[in-house]
Amino acid sequence: MEPTDKYKYYAADDFANDEKFWLWVVENDSAQTTFWTNFLRENPGKQVEIEKARELVLSLNQPQNNFSEARVKQLWQRIETTRASLPNPEPARVYSLNNYRRPWFAAAAMITLLLVSGALYWFWLKNPTPVTLATTFGERKEFRLPDGSKILLNANSNIRYYDNWGSDQDREVWLTGEGFFSIQPKQNKQKFIVHAGKVNIKVLGTTFNVNHRRQAVKVLLQTGKISLGLKNAEKPLLLKPGDFVTYHQGTTFTRETVDPEHYLAWKNNLLSFKAESLENIFQLLRDNYNLQITTEDLGILQRKFTGTVPADDLSVLFLGLQDGYNLNIKQEGNNILIKSKTPAPDLPATK
Template sequence: MASFDSTMKDFLQLPAFRKWVLEPDAASNAFWAEWQQQHPGQVADLQEAMEIVRAIHAGSPVPEHVATATWARIVESIDAAPQKAKVVPMGRSWKRWLAYAALVAGVAIGAIAAWQLTAVKQVEIHTAMGELRTIALPDHSVVKLNVNSALRYSDRWSGSKPREVWLSGEAFFTVTHQDNGQAFIVHTNDVDIHVVGTEFNVNTRRVQTQVVLDKGVVQLTLNGPKAAARKAPITMKPGDMVTWSAATAALAAKKVDPEDYSSWRTRMLHFNDASIPEVIRSLQENIGITIELTDTSLNSQTFTGSVPLDNVDVFFKTLSRSFDVKIEQTATNTYRIGSN
């Protein structure tokens, strides 16, 4: 069981948690049920915190397994030992003791709440398939988070330390310049992207990180056991695309139209002489469908055009007319492209 100094205090000091325990409704039940599914390792702490809240509110003894640890910490300034308190019959003296214990707990919770107000917290944001989110960071930089992606950062940033975020998936960053030149760093498994003020797209899918610079200047520090053999940092200019995989040590760089790689922000995908397999991979990543390509002759063909994220039929119809292929839906969100 966790001590009073760890996760449990976070529940006890949270008004929304205490209100849910004492006055549950459909919305709060749904929220906390989903929370427990997402944090299975903290369910035991949550349940013990629930018992403490109910015991204080109802004026009944705390369950033994809670009293032997957490409750004892809360009432440690009380002369009566916790073990004796558990066997005292319900009466005026017990109720006075419980009221005093509740007061001590309230003071402790208040102190914890004050500590929480000043403590720096980690913010984690996740998007589902089909969901785009716009996130304002503490310095007023803006992140557009693509589908099936995750972003992590601190809820407050010091003016003397680099601003840091961690990305998995894909995002477009618009970074504000600070008068003191404070650095902005995007961390992925493959690279650390050092920024002052700029706009760029980052994609960490396919066991690699792809960075496309729209405006400004960024520097990439390569990560991984084989990164030392490469020249680093890599300075990028607008229109540059750099791809690096820490797993395979594959490095590539070329000039591109940045809009082709960040068009997803408007729920469109733009392609310019992109190979058919590349288009298919992009559609699968951004829409969540599965496309089986059985006509291998299309591997060497390219596609130029735009595909709305809510209407993949635009791509299928263009492909069918241009290359005389057959597209069929074989299951929900599953398609096959083959010869006629």
């Protein structure tokens, strides 16, 4: 039996305990994304178990409140480890119960409490815990970040950040997929930085959309101001509302002015297309819904489609494509085969 054949017999709990599965769900590892996408295509009957396992992993990976009981215990373990590694640690002092009657003991206890709290805070800043927020295929979800900012994640997307956002630190998140940000400005003008591949997006207080998939980054500014910079680049690109910037790895920024509402339709649970090629539409369906779409007629991919359809009822889209382009669309689980109902006419011979 091949090593990967074991997954055919896995239940949701088995998937949730698998290291490769975690790398796919939490870290969005590209190799694992390819593996699990192929696995689902070859084993569509495992779709329900996979979705249950994803929900279980994501629930276990949700951010915890700062200084929870478990977090305090973890910090104390780190403190004890660090203290034990110091040369000749000073032995702990033992006080008599009679000391509690002394007037200065209350003050001493308060000072000790402050010192302990300070130590916990210092360790929290120096030893942050990574937090991942994610959505599954076909899911949209809004999250509130530690500073009060909000992010609405589109399907099959995630952001990562560390839980040590202090009052004097820049706020940084790492995005894979697509998300709409509504940033809470801070009095001391802390920057909010979104890392999307090689693109760094710096803001103070604004609303904007970022799409980061397959080494391409697309940024739309709705309100406020942001700047885009590439790693190791000198001059950032400043955006104004309505600017839409595209970056492909190894190229430069491309900017155009657009209608933001068209690109933000997904926030309202809609899919909006304007003269979009079917090839791009099918790629979106793979990204957001894990649909594996194939066609025997490559000419279909170059056809253009304009329209707005519900994001939670793809049958409307498929009916529109089927009737508008005389197609035969057959779906089995997550696999979709698209054919032309009538063969394309032969091109006239050239002399």
